[in-house]
Amino acid sequence: MKKSVLFGALTVTGLAAGAAQAATLDEVKERGELNCGVVTGLAGFGAPDANGVWEGFDVSVCRAVAAAVLGDPTAVNFVPTTGQTRFTALASGEIDLLARNTTWTFSRDTDLKFDFAGVNYYDGQGFIVPTELGVSSAKDLDGATVCIQTGTTTELNLADFFRNNNISYEPVPVETNAEAQQQYLAGACDAYTTDASGLAATRATFENPADHVILPEIISKEPLGPLVRHGDNEWGDIVRWTLNALIAAEEYGVTSANVNELAAAPGTNPEVNRLLGTEGELGAMIGLENDWAKNAIAAGGNYGEIFEKNIGENTPIGLARGLNAQWTNGGLIYAPPFR
Amino acid sequence: MSDTHAQTVSYVRETMLPEAEPPVGNRGALLWVRENLFSGWLNILLTLVSLYVIWWALAHTMPWVFRGIWNAGSLSECREIRDATLPEGTSAACWAVLSDRWQQLMFGFYPRELYWRPVLALVIFLAAIAPVLFSHMPRKALWLTAASPFVMFWLLWGGSVWFPVSVALGFALGWAAWRALAPLAGTLIASIVAVALPVVYWLYSAGTLARELDQAMPLSIEYVPSQDFGGFMLSFIIGIAGIILSLPLGILLALGRQSDLFIINKISVGFIEIIRGVPLIVWLFTASLLLNYFLPPGTNFDLMLRVIIMVTLFAAAYIAEVVRGGLAALPKGQYEAADALGLDYWKSMRLIILPQALKISIPGIVNTFIGLFKDTTLVVFIGLLDPIGLSNAIRASTEWNGIYWELFVFIGLLFFICCFSMSRYSLYLEKKLQRGHN
Structure with missing residues (x-):
């Protein structure tokens, strides 16, 4: 009798998983670590180096989110996923965020019950x-x-x-x-x-x-981007706006080199001020500290820096910006206003 | 001697000639070569063709292997060195990838300053397995063997020493219960209690006990999470754990399948047939994908542990059938003789039946183990970084993108060494037991 009650309870909690996971942010903060799903190895986009440190274009998204939420870009637990295991790992709550060159498609967004937080690479x-x-x-x-x-x-x-x-x-x-x-x-x-x-x-x-x-x-068209579970919109917002912060930072000339200086005191550009938390309370609106974007940018630089470092023209991969240039340069990369 | 010959033959030798050496062409290496390689025009032809094929294969691979470059930071650097030092158009292996990444291939992401721990665990494993493998070792050493799984667990994962200790206490508890109850309540009840008591203890009190002991007397080494395990260390851990755990489970299942007790018999048959009838890769996907949905959210049931359990169950089903073959091969008289001696079921199995049945099953068991060890590479499909998975990851770094053969040769070589030693040991064991019983 007791056992069947126990199993029953397990099943119910299992079914209620979607509802119970409504507070991914709290879980991540309590854990002190972001569980981030990445590729098992794809040149330029994610791979461990000789010391076992994960590097790559998608990996940088994980690090930026960890920096925004926890203030520490190294507080990431990288979970290597394959093409078959990636969606289950995310749906079951094993990972909080999947940043693994995944194409944004209709059925993945709706039927599989995920939310794409944006596009970090327009492939084709x-x-x-x-x-x-x-x-x-x-x-x-x-x-x-x-x-x-x-x-x-x-x-x-x-x-x-x-x-x-x-x-x-x-x-x-x-x-x-x-x-x-x-x-x-x-x-x-x-x-x-x-x-x-x-x-x-x-x-x-x-x-x-x-x-x-x-x-x-x-x-x-293969728009690749990070994705989260359906149903936790607060967490989805955090990932979406962390990505947007990286993109906006490039647009406004905020780099890993000057971000600390710009965040020290309000400057002339009000958008940069709001982004870096020297003006307004944008951080509080998504449940984070006011310097969240500053930390995310300081983690690996702005979108352009991440691109150049991992897959840009000076790397062996040598990809041109093309569609992935800022909208001001004729590309598709575009961040909504921080206001 | 008659006189007849005395007139016709002038001299008759009365002693035997010493045996002469056969002609040069009919002895030693030359004879062997002639008989085995050049004994007819067809064989001569085939030998020459085979020799040419072998020479051709070696001539194409060996220069590549031995010209290999060991000191370079990336594949392109390898190519530069090759172009600078070797004539144009020659190929050379880029072994530099191994000198750069061999630690990762062996240990995965295990912290570098803690490499001594898995190495020590391996040494302990070898020391612990020796009394089992070689019967002339002192029998007392088997106690070390019993303790070794817990020591190895603690060395590999680290953390508080009290966790493995409190788990080990469960086994001691079961054993004590069996010893205490068997004379009083009979073996059946004693067996049930001996199984149920530790399970209850592990579920409800082991965790608390470990925590309290840890608070009273903290004694721990640095904790290493399972995610950091990889490379051959991962293959070894999954393989060795699977081998050690599946043998007793497989024997129990084989006995269960032979048993007259209806429920035990049917459960064993069902278990064996279901596990054996589904491919291992499906079980691995079940472990990594489906279990997540059934467990309550937030429980972190270690993926590696899930894989070890699945691999163990899979191998146990095979072992059970191999052992059942051994049991079936024993003449019925052996069973009857054991009964006639007045031995109870467990004693007759332990002293009479199993030693003979297992001896017959050795080749099959070792065969299953070799298969199990190689099957550990399947975990690459569920995102664990075993050597094959790491070779993909290494290839994905910008330095080593585009390197294939060197990594696969290395991985193949290591697997071959392990599997070949296992098969040699099984031959040794067969020979030894043959002598002991005939």
Whole structure:
């Protein structure tokens, strides 16, 4: 009897998990650590270095949120997740935040009951071809053999693209990115297609990167961003506005180098003052200290700094800002006003 | 000697000639080569072709291996060094990735200054397993073996010493209950109490006891969370824990399946068939994904512990069937002889049946263990950073992006060493037991 009551109680608490987790912020503060889901390893976006310290573009989001909430960018417990385990880990409460190059789609946002806190990288599917092929546009690829990972959306995007442009192709199915690289280098296919950021990272590892060119066409939309559980809007707000703070900081010229100086006293730009907490009480509105954004920016720099450090043109990955430039520079990166 | 020959033959040798050495072509290495490699035109042809294939394979891999570069900070640096020192177009391994990251491949993210703890735990494991493996070791050493799991746990995870101590007390409690009750109430009731009492103790009082002992006498080393475990250390821990725990469980299941008691029999059969009928990867996904939903939110049931439990259950089902094969191979007379001696069930099993059945099952058991150890690499699919997972993570760093073979060769070599030693030990054991019984 007692046992069945116990199991019953367990089930009920299990079902009530969504409701009981309404206060992720309190849990994180009590724990003193942010449980952040990351990739098991993706060049530029998240990987442990030789000392086991996680680094990367997505990892920086975790660190910024930890800095905003706990004041300490190192107070993060990184949970490596795979493509299969990432959503369950978030839904079950094992992690508070998933920052793992996850595409924002309708069904993930609604059916899987997650909230995307914004977009930190606008990706899209592209092509890489050997320079000697003399191809300058994906539309010239008529009759080409294309290496493609099976069972992914890239496969469907590819079929759509070629059908829309009324040209033919021959797919060469491969299982993993690693296999695709080997096949492509061995000449088993004329072109390889996957996310453009992945192509850039792949190209960077080739012995002679200059012999390969990434074509200008991007044939799909892959907005990648951090996500949280549905139902805890306070926590979602914190993640959303931490990301926005990083983006706004770049727009207003707040960097990791000058953030402490700017936050010391109110300056001439009222938006910067509100952002850094020298004016107004924005921090209190989301349940954080008033210097939350200052800490988030100090953790790894503003959006532009994070980009340049991890995947920018001076890194081996060498991605141009492109769509990910600030809106003032013709990109899509845009933060709503801090007011 | 007759006279007949005396006229026709002038000389007859009366002693035997000493045995002459066979001609050079008919002895030693040459004979072996001729008989085994060049005994006919077809064999000559096949030998030459095989030799050519072996030479071709070695000629292509060995220079790559031995020209390898050990000192570089990244793959591109490796390539620069290669281009500077070797003629153009030659390939060379970039072993530098191992010299840079071998610690990570071995220990994962375990704190560097605490590496001595897993190493010491391994030494303790080897010392503790020796009396089990080699019968000429002193029998008293088995007490060390019984204590070693708790010591190893404490060394690996750290924290307060009182936690493993209070868990160990549960086993002592069960044993004491059995000793006290068996003569009074019979073995069945004693067994039930011996199982139930420790479980109740672990659920309700072990935690409190550990906390209070810790307050009274704090004695702890630095705590290392499971997330920091990785690399071969992770494979070893999951593999060794699975091996140690699955053997007794598997034996119990095999006995349960042979048992006449209806419920025990059916539970054992059901357990074995269900666990064995589902792929391990599914159990691992169950451990990592489904259990989270059933546990109350906020409970942090360690992922590694969940994996160890699943791997143990999986291996136990296989071991049970292997042992059942051994039990079935024993002639019925052995069981009857044990009964005739007046031994009770446990004594007859312990003294007569199991020693013989287990001897027969050794190759199968070791086979299962080797499979289990290699299967630990499947945890990569649930995001644990075992050697394969770490090789992906290492490849994802900007320095080592694009490196494949070097890491896989290293990982394969280490796994081979472990599995090969296990199989050698099983051969040794078979030979030894053969001599003992015939």
